[in-house]
Amino acid sequence: MLEDIKGKVVWITGAGSGIGESAAIKLVEAGCKVALSGRRVSVLEEVASKINSNNVSIHQLDVSDNESVVQTANEIIKQYGQIDIGVFSAGINVTKRNWHNVSINDWNSVINIDLNGAFYCCQSILPTMRKQGSGLIINISSMAGKRAGALTGPAYVSAKHALNAMTESLIIEERNNGIRATAICPGEVATPILDKRPIPVSDEDRARILQSDDLGELILYVAKQPPHVTLNEILINPTYNRFEN
Numbered sequence: 051m052l053e054d055i056k057g058k059v060v061w062i063t064g065a066g067s068g069i070g071e072s073a074a075i076k077l078v079e080a081g082c083k084v085a086l087s088g089r090r091v092s093v094l095e096e097v098a099s100k101i102n103s104n105n106v107s108i109h110q111l112d113v114s115d116n117e118s119v120v121q122t123a124n125e126i127i128k129q130y131g132q133i134d135i136g137v138f139s140a141g142i143n144v145t146k147r148n149w150h151n152v153s154i155n156d157w158n159s160v161i162n163i164d165l166n167g168a169f170y171c172c173q174s175i176l177p178t179m180r181k182q183g184s185g186l187i188i189n190i191s192s193m194a195g196k197r198a199g200a201l202t203g204p205a206y207v208s209a210k211h212a213l214n215a216m217t218e219s220l221i222i223e224e225r226n227n228g229i230r231a232t233a234i235c236p237g238e239v240a241t242p243i244l245d246k247r248p249i250p251v252s253d254e255d256r257a258r259i260l261q262s263d264d265l266g267e268l269i270l271y272v273a274k275q276p277p278h279v280t281l282n283e284i285l286i287n288p289t290y291n292r293f294e295n
Contacts, residue, residue, distance in 0.1 A: 058077075071097050085106075085126045085129075087113075087140075114159075138190065141163060149203075164210065182228075194211075239260040272284070
């Protein structure tokens with residue numbers, strides 16, 4: 051039976067758009083207190099206005115900066131007294147992403163946000179979750195973390211493979227502290243990250259692939275699992291494969 055998660059405190063990174071925004075909406079609707087974080091305050095304010103709830107707070111954050119991550123985690127804990135769920139969806143990719151054109155700076159940017167940022171966030175809340183004897187971390191990975199391909203490029207593929215391994219490691223080491231973790235690995239999702247594709251994705255194709263709300267509903271489902279259940283890894287794909295005729 052799914053749990054009532056009313057009153058749970060949730061921290062969402064990458065909350066200004068896409069999967070993070072959808073997760074925020076679904077979790078507030080379920081009665082959670084949600085801390086939104088992202089690099090652009092104006093975008094977070096738009097999401098908060100859309101949600102229109104007193105159960106939302108805004109925290110400007112660049113997840114690639116560990117000191118800022120720790121500060122944000124401490125702010126949330128001070129405000130709410132706990133963190134029950136972390137939804138770490140901050141992620142980027144770059145347009146020049148393949149071996150023949152990816153720069154060192156772009157490689158570092160992807161790794162620093164997509165992998166290091168998730169690690170910093172997990173590490174910052176684990177002490178609190180250990181004290182609580184409970185907690186759930188949901189890392190938004192990708193099907194690129196299950197199989198390599200030229201579409202997403204080596205930096206993104208490497209970051210997401212490592213994120214899946216990191217999540218598995220977290221489960222192994224922290225499960226007996228009551229802490230659970232899930233890596234969600236979606237295929238193509240119609241989010242702003244598609245705007246960085248070297249070859250644009252048409253509006254018609256965007257309408258046929260996964261939508262942010264699909265992932266928001268899935269995150270809500272994971273969050274509602276009872277404490278004795280861990281969903282280690284979830285693969286989700288669009289039914290339509292736009293690469294096959």
